Amino acid sequence: MNVADMRALKDGQLVRVLIPVSGEDFDGEERHLPAGSIATVDNVRFIGGPQGWGLDLIFRVPDAFDSDDDPCTIINTFDEGDDDAFAIEVAP
Numbered sequence: 001m002n003v004a005d006m007r008a009l010k011d012g013q014l015v016r017v018l019i020p021v022s023g024e025d026f027d028g029e030e031r032h033l034p035a036g037s038i039a040t041v042d043n044v045r046f047i048g049g050p051q052g053w054g055l056d057l058i059f060r061v062p063d064a065f066d067s068d069d070d071p072c073t074i075i076n077t078f079d080e081g082d083d084d085a086f087a088i089e090v091a092p
Helices: 003-008
Strands: 014-017 021-024 030-033 038-048 052-065 071-079 088-090
Touching (some): 014 052, 021 071, 030 071, 038 071
Antiparallel strands (some): 021 030, 038 052, 052 071
16 A cells, blocks of 8 residues: 555545554553454544654454453554555455
């Protein structure tokens, strides 16, 4: 995916990330998801500086729930400054 493709994504759109991802959930637990995980676009924005355009993605952690019994999620931001920023494709 290039910058123009990234900027064309819409909030709520589903994408597939082609690399493994990790991040803390809302309870502070580190979660790891494999390459090929599906995420929901939360925000496409211009961050500025070397980061350029960024994309906030929400990942649902399969079979996991937080302390409030809500589905467990992590949020990752991909931006132009990342080597793997464009390892994303629109999900079918």
